[in-house]
Amino acid sequence: QALDAFIEAMPKVELHLHIEGTLEPESVFRFARRNGLSLDFDSVEALRRAYEFQNLQSFLDLYNATMGVLCTEEDFYDLTWDYLARVARQNVVHTEIFFDPQGHTCRGIPFASVVGGITRALAAGQQRFGISSRLILCFWRHLSEAEALATWEQAQPHLGCFAAVGLDSSEVGNPPEKFRRVYAKARAAGLKAVAHAGEEGGPDYIWGALDALGVERIDHGVRCLEDGQLVERLVREEIPLTVCPLSNVRLRVVKNLGSHSLSRMLALGLRVCVNSDDPAYFGGYITENFLAVRKALELVPAQVLTLGRNAIDASFLDADEKTVLH
Ligand code: ADE
Ligand code: ZN
Numbered sequence: 270q271a272l273d274a275f276i277e278a279m280p281k282v283e284l285h286l287h288i289e290g291t292l293e294p295e296s297v298f299r300f301a302r303r304n305g306l307s308l309d310f311d312s313v314e315a316l317r318r319a320y321e322f323q324n325l326q327s328f329l330d331l332y333n334a335t336m337g338v339l340c341t342e343e344d345f346y347d348l349t350w351d352y353l354a355r356v357a358r359q360n361v362v363h364t365e366i367f368f369d370p371q372g373h374t375c376r377g378i379p380f381a382s383v384v385g386g387i388t389r390a391l392a393a394g395q396q397r398f399g400i401s402s403r404l405i406l407c408f409w410r411h412l413s414e415a416e417a418l419a420t421w422e423q424a425q426p427h428l429g430c431f432a433a434v435g436l437d438s439s440e441v442g443n444p445p446e447k448f449r450r451v452y453a454k455a456r457a458a459g460l461k462a463v464a465h466a467g468e469e470g471g472p473d474y475i476w477g478a479l480d481a482l483g484v485e486r487i488d489h490g491v492r493c494l495e496d497g498q499l500v501e502r503l504v505r506e507e508i509p510l511t512v513c514p515l516s517n518v519r520l521r522v523v524k525n526l527g528s529h530s531l532s533r534m535l536a537l538g539l540r541v542c543v544n545s546d547d548p549a550y551f552g553g554y555i556t557e558n559f560l561a562v563r564k565a566l567e568l569v570p571a572q573v574l575t576l577g578r579n580a581i582d583a584s585f586l587d588a589d590e591k592t593v594l595h
Pocket of ligand 2: 285287437465488547
């Protein structure tokens, strides 16, 4: 397949990547060992076998537990560096990375260690690999508004490190409206806003993210197709949707890749792009996601190009930086 070689060589932009979701089983053991922590799994293979999920929550239960091996600034540096070194080989040229501060501060890890390790690695990755990046602070939506506001206060000394705030974790039962106030503060401070919406939750969660939170991008958003008026709005306002195909299969948001609505979304004029979400858990980084949808949906070169260009346009790069990538 000539198109597969093109996909591999194409300079790629990733907009939906949880840095804690790049924690490979080998690294879980490496970090646990050096921090003197014991694990519930005997071996790397046993842990990898547990990467089998019924839904979003069954994934989050494991993801929230395994990130407990990340303790020091050096751990966050190494995690981020390993990710950048890997995707440099996939020709990723720009990446916008989520992190979950509450997954670490709740264990007594200083906010500054998390942000310091990640940002130092991002700077080193720019130097070594030429990969540009942005960092997005995510609030855990299963926690309270008060906890999000407290996290926002802890973020104050580091605001220059963040391009945007985001919202992730258990979607259903935790609507965007719960975070209206903390998002208003973040936007008033000059940050951009994104939110996970329409992954397991219905179209209402996407309306809420747009209207209550003022987001510029929707993460996932695949369930928008259930609401014609919403699709019309997303198309009219050119709202990007950061779709994650392998994630959707592994979390059973769709039955299989062949029934994924990505090509239908493209045909409707939605600004979709391809992303990896939590690649260590879902069986593939950005190239594997592209290759898998190319095959399952029989994408043609024009569709692949549109997906790649949509990501450039939807990024938080400056206009002149986007021009260089196009
Ligand atoms: N945290 C990490 N990956 C996530 C996803 N796909 N949805 C919600 N929260 C997440
Ligand atoms: Zn995600």
